[in-house]
Amino acid sequence: MFSDISGLYLSMLARAVAFALAQSCASVIVATLAALIIAFSVLRAPARWQRRYLESLRLVGLVIFFAPSLVAALAYLKWTEILTWLPNFGWVPIVLVHAALNVLFLAHAFAAVMIQESEAGHRLFEVAQVFRISKWRFYYHALAVPLRREMLRWWPLIFWWSFSSFTTVLVLGGGPKYSTPEVLLFYLVGAGDRPARVWLLSLLQMALGLLALRWARRHRGELSVPGAPLEVPPLMAPALGTGEKLLRTIGVVLATLAALFWLPALVQALRSLGTTFAWAQAAAPLGISISIVWRALVIGAVLVALGTWMRSKVSHRVSDALVISPMVWVALVTPSEWFLSTTLSARLWLSAALCVWSTLPMLALWVYSRREELDARARDTQTVFRAGAWYRWRFWIAPFLLMPVVSYFQILLLAVLGDVGIVSAILGSTSPALSQTVYAQISAYRFDVAFTLFGYLVLLTLPFWGVLVWLRRRYEESR
Amino acid sequence: MKNLVEFDRYSFWIEGPRTEVTLSGQLGAHELLLITGPSGIGKTTMLRYVAGLASDSESGSLKILERDVAGTRAPRALAMAFQGSQLFAHLSVFENLLVAFEGQSALKDLSRELKRERMLELLTSLGLADKLDAPAHTLSGGEHQRVAIGRALLTRAPLILLDEPFSALDAAALDKTRALLQNYVQNHEAALIVTTHRLADFWTEGVKTLSWKEGLTCLEF
Numbered sequence: 241m242f243s244d245i246s247g248l249y250l251s252m253l254a255r256a257v258a259f260a261l262a263q264s265c266a267s268v269i270v271a272t273l274a275a276l277i278i279a280f281s282v283l284r285a286p287a288r289w290q291r292r293y294l295e296s297l298r299l300v301g302l303v304i305f306f307a308p309s310l311v312a313a314l315a316y317l318k319w320t321e322i323l324t325w326l327p328n329f330g331w332v333p334i335v336l337v338h339a340a341l342n343v344l345f346l347a348h349a350f351a352a353v354m355i356q357e358s359e360a361g362h363r364l365f366e367v368a369q370v371f372r373i374s375k376w377r378f379y380y381h382a383l384a385v386p387l388r389r390e391m392l393r394w395w396p397l398i399f400w401w402s403f404s405s406f407t408t409v410l411v412l413g414g415g416p417k418y419s420t421p422e423v424l425l426f427y428l429v430g431a432g433d434r435p436a437r438v439w440l441l442s443l444l445q446m447a448l449g450l451l452a453l454r455w456a457r458r459h460r461g462e463l464s465v466p467g468a469p470l471e472v473p474p475l476m477a478p479a480l481g482t483g484e485k486l487l488r489t490i491g492v493v494l495a496t497l498a499a500l501f502w503l504p505a506l507v508q509a510l511r512s513l514g515t516t517f518a519w520a521q522a523a524a525p526l527g528i529s530i531s532i533v534w535r536a537l538v539i540g541a542v543l544v545a546l547g548t549w550m551r552s553k554v555s556h557r558v559s560d561a562l563v564i565s566p567m568v569w570v571a572l573v574t575p576s577e578w579f580l581s582t583t584l585s586a587r588l589w590l591s592a593a594l595c596v597w598s599t600l601p602m603l604a605l606w607v608y609s610r611r612e613e614l615d616a617r618a619r620d621t622q623t624v625f626r627a628g629a630w631y632r633w634r635f636w637i638a639p640f641l642l643m644p645v646v647s648y649f650q651i652l653l654l655a656v657l658g659d660v661g662i663v664s665a666i667l668g669s670t671s672p673a674l675s676q677t678v679y680a681q682i683s684a685y686r687f688d689v690a691f692t693l694f695g696y697l698v699l700l701t702l703p704f705w706g707v708l709v710w711l712r713r714r715y716e717e718s719r
Numbered sequence: 720m721k722n723l724v725e726f727d728r729y730s731f732w733i734e735g736p737r738t739e740v741t742l743s744g745q746l747g748a749h750e751l752l753l754i755t756g757p758s759g760i761g762k763t764t765m766l767r768y769v770a771g772l773a774s775d776s777e778s779g780s781l782k783i784l785e786r787d788v789a790g791t792r793a794p795r796a797l798a799m800a801f802q803g804s805q806l807f808a809h810l811s812v813f814e815n816l817l818v819a820f821e822g823q824s825a826l827k828d829l830s831r832e833l834k835r836e837r838m839l840e841l842l843t844s845l846g847l848a849d850k851l852d853a854p855a856h857t858l859s860g861g862e863h864q865r866v867a868i869g870r871a872l873l874t875r876a877p878l879i880l881l882d883e884p885f886s887a888l889d890a891a892a893l894d895k896t897r898a899l900l901q902n903y904v905q906n907h908e909a910a911l912i913v914t915t916h917r918l919a920d921f922w923t924e925g926v927k928t929l930s931w932k933e934g935l936t937c938l939e940f
Binding site for chain 1: 771772794797799801807809810814817818819821822827870874
């Protein structure tokens with residue numbers, strides 16, 4: 241089947257994989273280092289500011305974490321207008337934009353752990369003082385283990401999102417010069433390339449996806465968006481030394497930069513609403529995007545339900561393979577003769593499968609960990625009180641699933657609205673989704689129109705943020 | 720007096736000290752069995768076995784209402800208040816208590832109003848009348864514990880297991896809860912099995928005591 245794979249193609253593929261690996265690892269490292277410094281600045285912030293600082297990190301970090309990569313790309317493009325020398329740095333901006341997407345969210349997770357541990361660590365601080373152990377050694381001993389656990393929990397997710405990122409790489413000038421497998425696939429499918437190449441690429445993606453999923457499963461703990469801000473204990477630590485003061489200042493600067501990164505683009509987008517691009521022009525592409533979202537929800541729900549069943553009845557490995565498989569189905573179909581005669585509806589299903597591909601592992605992990613948590617809590621109550629099926633669904637299962645499902649809907653919506661992906665190659669130019677329309681404007685250097693559409697994207701997602709905040713208050717913060 | 724519960728060389732495995740423990744004795748209606756012993760000896764594990772939460776290493780005979788349930792997964796005519804309360808924090812007190820009506824066919828079909836009425840009556844006796852619609856996560860530790868006890872009593876099961884039921888209660892709450900439990904045992908064809916460190920917290924009439932000392936593997940009451 242793969243007899244027409246040439247050495248040239250294999251070397252292209254190897255380069256793409258190597259670049260994707262390198263930029264993903266670099267993104268994870270940069271985001272982690274910056275997040276650690278920011279988290280430290282929260283830990284040693286004055287007591288009266290600490291709680292507000294932590295809450296701000298959570299809110300801003302969460303919104304940015306879910307931001308579509310097209311939005312990230314637009315934010316970067318806005319900066320290139322202000323700082324014209326930025327594009328000279330090759331692929332470095334790709335890493336920085338990926339890191340900017342994750343850093344505040346990660347910093348909140350780290351800071352929450354640091355503050356939680358610092359209460360227990362307070363006595364260690366005293367011991368450190370009595371025995372004249374340096375504060376840095378204290379930080380290492382008191383915080384290294386819980387932070388390592390937190391890192392192992394979030395790294396696979398951040399790695400995977402950077403690895404499978406398409407739009408940022410494309411818009412920031414990475415593709416085709418610095419191709420990731422996703423970008424390569426975009427060009428192969430768009431060019432109607434030989435099926436074997438597309439299949440090989442998708443199988444490789446699936447294998448890497450499986451590895452990331454297995455890693456995440458091993459280290460995930462309770463995988464959910466970090467919850468309620470902690471009751472911050474007053475940290476009666478010794479006065480700040482010069483080194484600590486410097487690190488704290490750097491942390492505050494980094495947090496401010498990461499938050500301000502989005503501001504110029506956001507301001508321009510909101511100011512240009514209704515001036516350069518009529519809402520009516522966005523309606524048709526938006527309709528296409530919504531059609532993809534509901535199809536993706538159906539595919540995601542079926543796959544996770546099947547995956548959950550397979551975990552208990554067949555094996556974890558088969559279940560993981562199923563969850564990560566949509567890319568292979570699309571790769572099997574798109575280069576075929578049949579694909580040329582498909583209807584728009586069939587293409588929308590394929591596009592939906594692609595959107596599911598990059599987001600489903602997160603939902604699956606979330607649902608699985610929720611189920612385990614629920615099992616542990618509910619098993620005893622169920623045995624003793626013998627609750628019926630309706631009660632279990634209404635009061636235990638539905639509330640536990642609500643948050644992952646609504647969050648997934650939000651992620652999908654943002655992914656479909658804001659990511660170009662190879663959805664473009666599947667849908668073609670006759671029925672573009674909203675993201676393609678924005679991308680087309682960027683390609684034509686009509687940035688003003690792109691920013692207007694970006695403004696629409698922001699407005700569209702506002703109601704969903706409201707729902708998520710309500711759900712978090714109702715169900716998450718009480719867990 | 721008719722026996723509600725009979726342990727006849729009922730054996731189960733305790734993981735911590737890696738010992739098999741054998742229990743014998745009977746408990747009739749209106750009786751209370753108090754189990755005392757040092758922490759970690761296996762009191763909670765024993766209750767979990769009796770409740771059917773760990774039936775894998777049971778042997779001998781455990782009859783509840785003359786039905787031998789040892790080693791089976793058959794539903795047992797009992798209810799339990801767990802040590803950690805096991806309420807669901809994302810639900811209200813009302814929603815948490817609803818589960819008490821689920822396993823009893825006679826209670827399950829009661830109207831919502833009647834269920835609410837019974838809950839309110841019970842919570843009033845526990846001094847928690849205003850907490851019926853409160854989210855469980857807003858309750859204090861002692862309130863949690865009282866709601867968990869109330870949940871077990873609402874089932875009107877003939878055997879109620881309580882794992883250190885007064886450990887988080889202040890003096891006033893303890894008085895109310897003790898009165899409610901005593902009232903339940905006296906007015907129903909029911910018995911209680913309770914683990915505790917403080918025998919003085921309970922009444923003395925109709926009480927059997929099982930003192931479980933370190934190294935003891937054959938227990939009788």
